[in-house]
Amino acid sequence: MLKLINGRNWYAACVFRRRIVTSSEKLCLKAEASSEEDSTGADNPYFADFQKFHIEASPAQKLILSLGSAITTLLNPGRPDALGVFGETSGHSALQKMHEKMMMSSEGQLILTDKPRINSSTVDLNCLKKLPPNTLGRTYIKFLEENNVTPDSRTPVQFVDDIELAFVMQRYREIHDLVHTVLGMPTNMLGEVAVKWVEGIQTGLPMCVSGAIFGPLRLKPKQRQRYVNSYLPWALSTAANAEFILNIYFEKRWEQPMGELLKELKIEPFVES
Amino acid sequence: MASLIRRTLLLRTFCRAKRFTCHSQYVHQESAGAERMSNSSKESNETHFGFQTVKESEKADKVYEVFEEVAQSYDKMNDAMSFGIHRLWKDIFVDRLAPSKPCKILDVAGGTGDIAFRIAKYLRNSDGGGITVCDINQAMLDVGRKRASELGFSGMEWLQGNAECLSSIADNTYDSYTIAFGIRNVTHIDKALKEAYRVLKPGGQFMCLEFSQVQNENLRWLYDQYSFQAIPVMGQLIAGQWKAYQYLVESIRQFPNQEEFAGMIERAGFAFVRHENLTFGVVAIHCGHKL
Numbered sequence: 001m002l003k004l005i006n007g008r009n010w011y012a013a014c015v016f017r018r019r020i021v022t023s024s025e026k027l028c029l030k031a032e033a034s035s036e037e038d039s040t041g042a043d044n045p046y047f048a049d050f051q052k053f054h055i056e057a058s059p060a061q062k063l064i065l066s067l068g069s070a071i072t073t074l075l076n077p078g079r080p081d082a083l084g085v086f087g088e089t090s091g092h093s094a095l096q097k098m099h100e101k102m103m104m105s106s107e108g109q110l111i112l113t114d115k116p117r118i119n120s121s122t123v124d125l126n127c128l129k130k131l132p133p134n135t136l137g138r139t140y141i142k143f144l145e146e147n148n149v150t151p152d153s154r155t156p157v158q159f160v161d162d163i164e165l166a167f168v169m170q171r172y173r174e175i176h177d178l179v180h181t182v183l184g185m186p187t188n189m190l191g192e193v194a195v196k197w198v199e200g201i202q203t204g205l206p207m208c209v210s211g212a213i214f215g216p217l218r219l220k221p222k223q224r225q226r227y228v229n230s231y232l233p234w235a236l237s238t239a240a241n242a243e244f245i246l247n248i249y250f251e252k253r254w255e256q257p258m259g260e261l262l263k264e265l266k267i268e269p270f271v272e273s
Numbered sequence: 274m275a276s277l278i279r280r281t282l283l284l285r286t287f288c289r290a291k292r293f294t295c296h297s298q299y300v301h302q303e304s305a306g307a308e309r310m311s312n313s314s315k316e317s318n319e320t321h322f323g324f325q326t327v328k329e330s331e332k333a334d335k336v337y338e339v340f341e342e343v344a345q346s347y348d349k350m351n352d353a354m355s356f357g358i359h360r361l362w363k364d365i366f367v368d369r370l371a372p373s374k375p376c377k378i379l380d381v382a383g384g385t386g387d388i389a390f391r392i393a394k395y396l397r398n399s400d401g402g403g404i405t406v407c408d409i410n411q412a413m414l415d416v417g418r419k420r421a422s423e424l425g426f427s428g429m430e431w432l433q434g435n436a437e438c439l440s441s442i443a444d445n446t447y448d449s450y451t452i453a454f455g456i457r458n459v460t461h462i463d464k465a466l467k468e469a470y471r472v473l474k475p476g477g478q479f480m481c482l483e484f485s486q487v488q489n490e491n492l493r494w495l496y497d498q499y500s501f502q503a504i505p506v507m508g509q510l511i512a513g514q515w516k517a518y519q520y521l522v523e524s525i526r527q528f529p530n531q532e533e534f535a536g537m538i539e540r541a542g543f544a545f546v547r548h549e550n551l552t553f554g555v556v557a558i559h560c561g562h563k564l
Contacts, residue, residue, distance in 0.1 A: 055505075055515050055516070058502070061502060061505075061506050065506055065510065068510040069509075069510060082513070085510075158515070
């Protein structure tokens with residue numbers, strides 16, 4: 001069955017230059033993640049998570065949180081929770097635009113309906129290890145192992161009041177490592193800044209834009225040269241040409257070969273000049 | 274009649290006029306056996322956790338979690354929330370305690386050691402001997418122990434225990450029992466008070482420093498606004514914990530006011546119960562003696 005689906009999609013990819021992702025494809029997802037119930041209401045597991053972590057804050061409090069967390073992040077980059085708070089409290093209009101962009105794509109709409117989560121209890125990491133090399137799933141696992149990161153490190157969204165926008169923010173956080181994988185960027189300063197440019201230009205989130213602008217201030221002179229000569233121009237052109245990162249239903253594409261995926265997403269692999 | 278006169282004279286000695294408000298009920302002291310629990314929802318085994326209602330059996334775990342989360346940034350947050358005034362409150366508290374050597378002092382809910390270190394300094398005790406710090410939360414004790422070793426107080430004892438049931442401590446052990454900003458987190462305050470009475474020697478002193486009710490209504494409004502609007506925001510920015518600090522400010526409102534708490538102390542068997550307000554009633558020091 002899987003081969004037949006692959007065969008059909010290979011044909012579709014060849015003829016239409018785009019893989020058709022359907023909600024019936026399931027691979028390397030754990031049981032609780034593969035439910036196909038109508039997930040717009042209280043049935044969706046994200047609803048319970050949202051209720052658990054959501055904090056009511058007045059506009060004045062959000063403003064102070066926004067300013068305070070921006071200062072905290074600048075002074076102490078080792079506080080990921082402060083960065084998250086800054087993103088949530090400053091990103092309302094950006095989140096609305098991101099949501100609109102997702103609604104305009106069929107794949108984005110599917111993600112908004114299913115509200116999938118990426119962590120070790122929804123994604124079967126052992127299954128991903130067994131996939132053929134150069135597939136998205138196998139490359140993702142390799143990225144996690146090489147950079148010593150885990151999909152469980154993303155903090156839950158607390159200060160976004162609308163559940164749909166909160167999910168968009170949560171999804172943005174959870175696919176960050178996959179964006180690294182797809183762009184081929186490591187988790188060092190240069191790689192992070194490049195990813196922030198792509199995310200910043202595509203999403204418009206103030207947190208990403210300010211990370212992209214202030215991040216390079218910490219680069220050493222040699223790194224700054226590489227950044228200016230190679231990383232920055234590549235990041236800017238990728239951001240402009242590539243498909244919107246939030247419209248990629250990664251969980252349905254684990255077995256897709258990387259070359260085909262990058263072509264479909266219009267991402268040129270990075271080459272340092 | 275003679276004993277009544279003797280007690281009244283002792284009362285006058287202890288009530289040094291303007292500082293303390295004495296509670297005359299102590300003269301008609303009820304027997305230690307007559308207890309009244311003052312927590313709400315006794316029949317349904319529920320209690321408050323801040324403004325939420327939780328099962329009594331769950332409250333201790335939830336409080337434990339709060340303090341585990343805040344332990345590392347506890348001292349920083351205390352300075353930020355009170356603009357450093359908590360240091361003055363604790364200095365005054367130890368001054369009122371006025372410990373003198375030789376003594377054995379039990380500091381309950383004393384986790385990070387603020388009171389214990391001040392007592393050691395007051396006693397000019399170079400290594401903190403004779404002072405036991407007890408806390409239910411190991412994370413808080415760890416922070417305290419680390420600070421103690423940095424300050425050179427190697428003689429202090431660090432004990433993990435529950436204020437409601439100090440099972441590892443024998444009766445009539447300590448000269449003084451102190452509890453600062455801890456008793457409002459206990460599920461059954463009356464049990465903690467009874468345990469305090471049990472572990473104190475006859476003649477021993479119970480001292481409690483705790484948030485209380487601001488007397489002036491206008492100031493109370495300002496204080497409430499500051500508590501509910503600013504403190505959770507500060508908790509999020511400094512410690513990354515909104516909900517833990519929301520709990521802390523809510524728990525202050527759930528705690529009995531000065532007179533009610535004094536009544537509870539009396540019912541636990543203490544005599545000469547008195548209290549003193551600091552900072553317009555934001556905190557109060559309650560004091561009682563075991564006769």
